[in-house]
Amino acid sequence: MNASFLRRTLLGAGAPVAAVVFAVALSSLALLVSGSSPFAAYGDMIENASRLETFVDILNEATPLYISGIAAAIGFRMNLFNIGVEGQYLLAAFFAAAAGGYFSGLPPVLHVGLILIVAMFVGAAWSGLAGALKVTRGINEVISTIMLNFIAVGGIIAWLIREWADDTGATNSGTTPIDASGQMPSLNGVVEIFTREISKGRQLTSVLLIAIAVGIAYHLFINRTRIGFDFRASGYNPLAARAGGVPPKRMVMYAMLISGACAGLVGMAEVLSERYKYDQSFIQGLGFNGIAVALLGRNNPAGIAIGALLFGFLNQSSGILQITKSATPEIVEIMKGIIVLSAVIAYEAVRRIKERDEAQSAAEATQQIEPSVHEEVVA
Amino acid sequence: MTAAIELIGITKRFPGVIANDNVNLTVRRGEIHAICGENGAGKSTLMKMLYGMQQPDDGRMLVDGKEVELGSPSEAIDLGIGMVHQHFMLADQLTVLENVILGSEPTKAGGMIDFTAARSHFDEVGEAYGLTIDPDDLVETLEVGERQRVEIIKVLFRGAQILILDEPTAVLVPQEVEELFRNMRDLKENGATILFIDHKLQEVLEIADSITVLRHGKTIATVDPKDVTAGDLAELMVGSELPTPDTTDSTVTDEVALFVDGVTVLDDDERPIVDDVSMSIRRGEILGIAGVEGNGQHELVSAIIGTVDPSAGTVSLNGDDIAHWSVRERRQAGVAYVPQDRHAEGLLLNAPLWENAALGHQTEAPYSKGIWVDRAGSRAKTEAIRESYDVRTPNVDVSAHALSGGNQQKLILGREITSDPKLLIASHPTRGIDVGAQAAVWDHMRRARADGLATLLISADLDELIGLSDTIVVMFRGKLVATLNPNDVTPRDLGAYMTGAVQDHDATAGADTAVVPS
Numbered sequence: 001m002n003a004s005f006l007r008r009t010l011l012g013a014g015a016p017v018a019a020v021v022f023a024v025a026l027s028s029l030a031l032l033v034s035g036s037s038p039f040a041a042y043g044d045m046i047e048n049a050s051r052l053e054t055f056v057d058i059l060n061e062a063t064p065l066y067i068s069g070i071a072a073a074i075g076f077r078m079n080l081f082n083i084g085v086e087g088q089y090l091l092a093a094f095f096a097a098a099a100g101g102y103f104s105g106l107p108p109v110l111h112v113g114l115i116l117i118v119a120m121f122v123g124a125a126w127s128g129l130a131g132a133l134k135v136t137r138g139i140n141e142v143i144s145t146i147m148l149n150f151i152a153v154g155g156i157i158a159w160l161i162r163e164w165a166d167d168t169g170a171t172n173s174g175t176t177p178i179d180a181s182g183q184m185p186s187l188n189g190v191v192e193i194f195t196r197e198i199s200k201g202r203q204l205t206s207v208l209l210i211a212i213a214v215g216i217a218y219h220l221f222i223n224r225t226r227i228g229f230d231f232r233a234s235g236y237n238p239l240a241a242r243a244g245g246v247p248p249k250r251m252v253m254y255a256m257l258i259s260g261a262c263a264g265l266v267g268m269a270e271v272l273s274e275r276y277k278y279d280q281s282f283i284q285g286l287g288f289n290g291i292a293v294a295l296l297g298r299n300n301p302a303g304i305a306i307g308a309l310l311f312g313f314l315n316q317s318s319g320i321l322q323i324t325k326s327a328t329p330e331i332v333e334i335m336k337g338i339i340v341l342s343a344v345i346a347y348e349a350v351r352r353i354k355e356r357d358e359a360q361s362a363a364e365a366t367q368q369i370e371p372s373v374h375e376e377v378v379a
Numbered sequence: 380m381t382a383a384i385e386l387i388g389i390t391k392r393f394p395g396v397i398a399n400d401n402v403n404l405t406v407r408r409g410e411i412h413a414i415c416g417e418n419g420a421g422k423s424t425l426m427k428m429l430y431g432m433q434q435p436d437d438g439r440m441l442v443d444g445k446e447v448e449l450g451s452p453s454e455a456i457d458l459g460i461g462m463v464h465q466h467f468m469l470a471d472q473l474t475v476l477e478n479v480i481l482g483s484e485p486t487k488a489g490g491m492i493d494f495t496a497a498r499s500h501f502d503e504v505g506e507a508y509g510l511t512i513d514p515d516d517l518v519e520t521l522e523v524g525e526r527q528r529v530e531i532i533k534v535l536f537r538g539a540q541i542l543i544l545d546e547p548t549a550v551l552v553p554q555e556v557e558e559l560f561r562n563m564r565d566l567k568e569n570g571a572t573i574l575f576i577d578h579k580l581q582e583v584l585e586i587a588d589s590i591t592v593l594r595h596g597k598t599i600a601t602v603d604p605k606d607v608t609a610g611d612l613a614e615l616m617v618g619s620e621l622p623t624p625d626t627t628d629s630t631v632t633d634e635v636a637l638f639v640d641g642v643t644v645l646d647d648d649e650r651p652i653v654d655d656v657s658m659s660i661r662r663g664e665i666l667g668i669a670g671v672e673g674n675g676q677h678e679l680v681s682a683i684i685g686t687v688d689p690s691a692g693t694v695s696l697n698g699d700d701i702a703h704w705s706v707r708e709r710r711q712a713g714v715a716y717v718p719q720d721r722h723a724e725g726l727l728l729n730a731p732l733w734e735n736a737a738l739g740h741q742t743e744a745p746y747s748k749g750i751w752v753d754r755a756g757s758r759a760k761t762e763a764i765r766e767s768y769d770v771r772t773p774n775v776d777v778s779a780h781a782l783s784g785g786n787q788q789k790l791i792l793g794r795e796i797t798s799d800p801k802l803l804i805a806s807h808p809t810r811g812i813d814v815g816a817q818a819a820v821w822d823h824m825r826r827a828r829a830d831g832l833a834t835l836l837i838s839a840d841l842d843e844l845i846g847l848s849d850t851i852v853v854m855f856r857g858k859l860v861a862t863l864n865p866n867d868v869t870p871r872d873l874g875a876y877m878t879g880a881v882q883d884h885d886a887t888a889g890a891d892t893a894v895v896p897s
Contacts (some may be wrong), residue, residue, distance in 0.1 A: 224754075233738060235728035242686055243716060243724040245707030246738035312881045358781035361773040 007357070011350055019346035023339045028333050036327035048320040049313055052195055056188075056202045061312035062088075062305075064269045066211045066284075068290025070218050071262035073299040077222060078235045078255040084130055084145025085263040086287025087152035089293055092123040093267025094157050096176070097278035098164055100271065110195075111182035112272065116210075119264040119271075126152060127260020128253065135249040141256070149287075159277070174279025184272040201304030207269040214262060215301040221258075231255065238291075263287065292336065296343050311336065380446035381864040383541055383572040384429065389438035400596040401434070401773045406541075410885075411563060411573045413583045413817035416593035416616055417813045422576045425593070425690055429574070431455040441539075443539045453590055461539030463530045465546045469518045472542050476514035504535045511564035519736050523671070524555035528562065535571075542566065548582055549839075552671055553874035575628040580609040590739040592616055605863045616814070630663035631849050636833030637683070637802050642692030644678045653679045653689070654857035660802070660833040665824070667836045667848030667865070669783040669873050674858035676837045677719065680804055683835070684716050695862070697801055710739055713801030717791055717808050719837070725791045728780040732772060735779045736794045743798070760797075768793035769819060785816025792820055796827050803827060809843060821847065837878075841870040855879050 028038035050056050068085055075082035096119035103111065130148055133139040165173035166248040186203035198204070222228040233241035234251045242248050266286050271278065292310055297303030384406040391399040398421045406412045414422050427433045429440070431449030436483050440447055442458050445892065449455050452462070466730045469478050480497045487493040497513050512521075527547060534542055537720050548556045561585060563573055577583050583590055584604045591601045592615040637660040644653035653675040660666045681687035683694055685706035694702040701709050709717075716739065718724035726735050731803050734815050738744040745756030761775040768789045772782055779787060788808065795803060805824065809817040824847060828834060838844045844851055845865045853861040853876040861876045 069480055208460055223752050226741055227750070228421070229734070229737065229741050229747075229752050232730070233734075233741075236730050237723075238726050240718075240727055240738060242706065243718055244741070245705070245710045247705060247707070275427055316666065355778070355780070358777045362777055362781040362786075364773070365771045365773045 002164060008084025011354060015346045015350040016343070017298055018349070019339070019342040021348065023335070023342040024339045026342070027331070027335045029329055030338070034328060034331065036331070040324075041321060041327040041331070044320055044324045044326045046319040047315075050313075052198060053202045054203045054316050054320075056191070056198055057133060057316050058309060058312040059208060060203075060269065061206045061315050062275075062308040063205055063211045063291050064286050065289055065311055066305055066308035067214055067262060067268075068266045068286045069293035069297060069304040070214055070290075070301070071259050071266065072287075072291045072294040073107050073297070073304060074222075074259040074262060075216065075255055076235075076299050078231055078251060079238075080259070081142045082127065082130070082145055082256065082259045082263075083142055083291070084127055084148050084287070085266065085284070085290055087145070087149030088123040088263035089266035089287055090282070090284065091126050091152040092119040092156060092264035094118070094161070094278045095122045095283065096264070096268070097178065097276075098160075100178040100374065101166070101277060104179045104181070106179075108181045111179070114185060115178070115182055116128075116268065116273065118237075118263070119268060120261040121264070124257045124261040126171070126211065127256045127263060131253045155297045157278075159253050160213045161180050161280070166192050166277070172280045174277045174282075176277065178271070178276045180246050182272070183276055186273065193212050200337075205269045205273040207273055210265060210268065214265065215305060221231030221302045225230060227253045227254070266290070292340050296340055298343075298347060307355045310339065320353050381408075382406060383443060384443070385441040385444075385526065386425075387430075387439045387441070389425070389428065389435045389440065391421075391428060391433065391435050391437075399428070399594050402593070402596070402598050404591055404598060405497050405601070406572060406574055407499060407589075408572055409567060409570060410470060410588040411567055411575070411708070412760055413587035413590045414574065415577045415580070415583055415590055415612060417815075419551065420593040420616070420813075421596040422593055424546065426462065426574070426576060429455070430460060430543055438852070456537050456729045457540065459538060460543065461525070461534030461537060461541070462543040463534055463545065465549060467530055468527050469526060469529060471517070471519035471748065473518060474514065475512055475516050475518060475532075476531050478518055478529055478534050478757035483552055485539055500536065501532070504532060508535060508562075508569050508571065510535075510562060522548050522893070524558055527551070527559065529561065531566075532591055540570070541574065548577060548579060552877050553871050554878055556582065581614045584609060585665035611752070619727075627726040629849060630829050630831070632662045632664075632831065633827065634662045635659045636662050636697060637835065638693075638695040639679075639683065640693045640695070642679065642682055642689045642694060644675070644682050645690045646678075653682060655692070655859075656854075656859055657692075658852060658859065662831045662833050663828055664849045665828055665834040665836050665847050666837065667851045668854050669838075669841065669844050669877055670850055670854035671877050672839060673725050674854050674877075677806070678857075679854070680716075680806055680835070680837065681721075683802075683804060686716060689776040689858075707742065711742060713799070715739075715800035715803045716799060716803040717788075717795055717796035717803070719793055719810065721787055723733050724786060726779045728779055732765075732770075732775040732777060732779060732782075732790060733757045734792060736761040736764055736775075738794070740794065740798045764790065764797060767797075783813075785812035785819075788812050789816060789819060792823055795833075796823060800832060803833060804837075806837045807839060808836070809838075809840065812833055839845070841873050844873070845870065853877055 031038040031041055049058065068089065072082060090328065096115045099117040099118045100111065106114070124249045126148060130141050130144040133144045134141050143376060161174065164175055166176040167173060184206045187206050187208065188198050188204055191204055222231060227376070228250060230246045233246055234246060234248060238248055270283055275282065289311060293304055293307040296307030296310070297305070312313065314332045314336055316327040321327050321331065322329045382405045384404070386402055386404040389399050389402040389591050390397070402425060413484070414425065416422050417571060424433065428435050431452045431454050434450065434833070440449070442460065447458060451797045470481065473481070476497060479501060480492070485493045485496040485500070496512060505511060508527055510524060510532055512532065518526065518529065531542065545782055547559060566573060588602055590604055590612065590751065592599045592612065594616060607751055639656060639658050642653060642656045643651050646652040656679055658666065678687055682689040685704060689702055692702065693700045696712055696714065699712065701712060704712070716780055722728060727738060734757070740746050741752070745760050747753050764770065765772060765775060770790045770793065771786050782790070792808065808824065809820050822836060836844065836848060845868060851863045851865050851868065852859045853863065853873065856879070860879070
């Protein structure tokens with residue numbers, strides 16, 4: 001028992017360790033080929049990340065990525081490929097920012113709450129559209145969500161942002177800025193209790209707390225609730241789930257709605273604690289990066305957190321490499337790809353080993369009891 | 380005379396199991412050689428190695444006296460070895476001839492298929508071995524037995540002299556089996572060597588020239604069918620007497636648990652696939668449905684369990700019309716279900732056993748509490764099922780795919796029967812599991828019957844149907860065509876009804892005794 005427990009623990013730790021070793025080796029190779037010294041580049045990256053301000057930057061980057069990863073993971077658990085997180089969060093952020101800018105003089109909790117609810121509602125509605133198309137017309141969610149991304153960004157937002165622009169003359173026109181009552185405070189004060197003062201105007205977003213809440217809620221929902229069990233059952237085997245009383249279409253609808261509501265929160269760090277409006281330079285691409293983060297984290301809430309932090313770290317490293325010139329900053333994008341690939345391969349390899357272990361122990365369990373059964377039959 | 384096939388010390392290991400352990404086998408040229416053994420005895424693995432689909436870890440393989448190593452099926456075909464799989468691999472939308480030449484099409488200049496050459500070769504093969512079938516028939520219009528003949532011709536067309544048939548009789552009714560055996564004898568007379576897998580002992584004794592018995596991956600004996608009885612063979616196979624499915628005293632009560640009235644299910648083309656079916660099952664009764672697969676049994680079951688919506692008719696469970704309830708409502712009302720394909724409908728293969736035990740009952744105690752999954756309760760319940768249903772597993776946290784078929788089935792049966800059901804639907808409950816597990820499944824079903832459970836049993840194993848059922852109905856082309864008493868019916872009679880050769884007038888099961896619930 002102890003030996004097998006040890007083996008299982010080692011195997012569990014083995015996948016991420018193997019993935020990291022493999023990724024570092026491949027990235028070093030890429031650095032060497034591009035004519036840079038891996039040691040110099042890694043040294044700069046680590047030194048940069050160890051500074052308090054960079055750490056705040058990493059957390060700020062990881063926050064929306066984490067929520068985006070969770071949104072993608074909700075779909076993945078049901079074998080639904082929600083590619084539409086991108087469009088859902090942008091559309092949600094746009095309407096939430098517009099709604100937030102429209103009202104003024106609300107009590108802070110109500111104002112922020114309103115913005116969050118609008119964002120979740122719009123995200124859910126946009127994603128639910130893809131769900132409804134799948135349930136009623138059998139349209140693959142991959143196709144419909146890609147289409148809906150274009151409609152959201154290139155259609156609705158592009159059109160309405162001009163209609164609703166606060167200052168149509170501005171080069172970077174956007175929605176009316178949100179009043180102070182609709183802004184989330186920075187967490188700098190809390191962090192500074194433990195550290196020195198955070199300099200250079202860095203503000204740690206309090207949407208981080210929302211992200212943590214989303215992660216906990218996701219874990220409880222998927223692993224601990226009955227409907228979460230229904231979700232996972234549908235993901236494992238839709239036919240068996242159906243025979244077990246899980247209504248398949250309703251599950252697809254729920255998954256798309258919840259995933260979309262979660263996606264709606266992705267842009268909130270930007271809206272509530274950074275930009276306070278939606279404008280032409282609103283951050284894009286978080287939806288697609290979230291898919292990579294969910295893959296990296298194996299749809300596991302803690303794993304996704306690690307993935308999001310890793311991506312945040314790499315994004316920050318790109319800046320420092322540009323300054324120190326120890327390597328081209330584009331190397332960071334290559335590293336992201338390498339890490340995701342290594343993780344997928346390592347986890348698959350470990351899964352196979354585990355599967356074989358289980359089959360073996362099950363076979364041993366059968367053989368141990370075998371003799372007594374034969375006696376029974378003979379008797 | 381050199382043997383057609385000689386296997387010496389063949390060993391094949393899979394993770395955790397030795398599928399073949401030092402197997403020795405000699406097949407003489409021109410004989411019909413049967414390989415017998417329980418499920419899991421290693422028959423299929425052995426045949427797959429002979430056909431080049433898997434490679435032995437150890438041992439030697441001789442074909443016509445020459446040592447060979449088969450890396451792939453195409454190498455086996457080159458040596459004149461062909462295999463007919465249990466599950467046919469035919470394209471429904473193509474004709475017989477097109478299916479036969481598929482993959483080895485004779486071509487003319489310019490890469491066009493030479494149908495003239497194909498047809499004449501097809502006729503030659505048919506004539507040489509006495510196999511008749513119209514080359515221009517669409518495969519989708521053929522009966523199961525005819526499809527099998529196409530598969531055999533396909534193999535012969537490629538020049539096979541040694542045929543491996545994997546459980547060829549499993550899918551056939553008795554009449555078709557006779558036809559197959561006639562074909563096999565013709566093949567033998569014309570010089571073919573046949574190696575076939577079977578575990579129906581009477582059939583083996585009837586057709587084989589010699590019989591090799593495998594048990595736990597080892598060759599136990601090669602015997603002459605003239606010298607042995609079915610009982611001897613069974614003992615060789617399982618190392619003991621073969622268990623039988625017979626039920627003892629009747630436990631049938633007067634209370635109707637399930638009452639199905641005029642249920643019709645339409646297929647995608649709006650044709651009735653279940654056609655006005657009426658039947659009733661009383662508490663303590665096992666109603667068996669006999670029928671060749673694909674005659675609407677699965678759709679009837681789906682209409683009762685709720686995964687298919689009947690277009691007409693009522694389904695009453697203890698007086699409630701549940702015909703349009705959701706699957707979950709029905710499950711909660713006490714409909715238990717052992718599906719025909721446990722991997723497709725019964726299990727979450729990648730989930731741990733305790734989650735599998737909860738499947739279908741996840742809304743009920745002890746699997747859940749309110750909106751939460753009760754993990755401790757689920758585990759404890761699964762442990763209890765493991766204990767009382769003898770599910771052999773190291774613990775309840777392993778994934779379901781790690782278990783053997785028999786243990787998976789015992790887990791499913793355990794979770795269904797311990798959920799305190801009012802009706803058990805058992806679709807092929809012993810399909811693909813070994814004799815030991817089979818006996819256990821029968822025991823549990825009998826015990827549940829004695830406790831007053833109403834059971835709907837669908838099975839292709841006619842002995843099982845006759846042995847377990849209190850009443851047998853026969854389903855043919857979506858209709859119930861006969862109601863029979865298992866005490867005075869033989870598998871042969873059943874076969875006649877199943878193929879539509881005989882029709883009974885009283886086609887409503889238990890209609891005379893059924894009490895229509897208000």
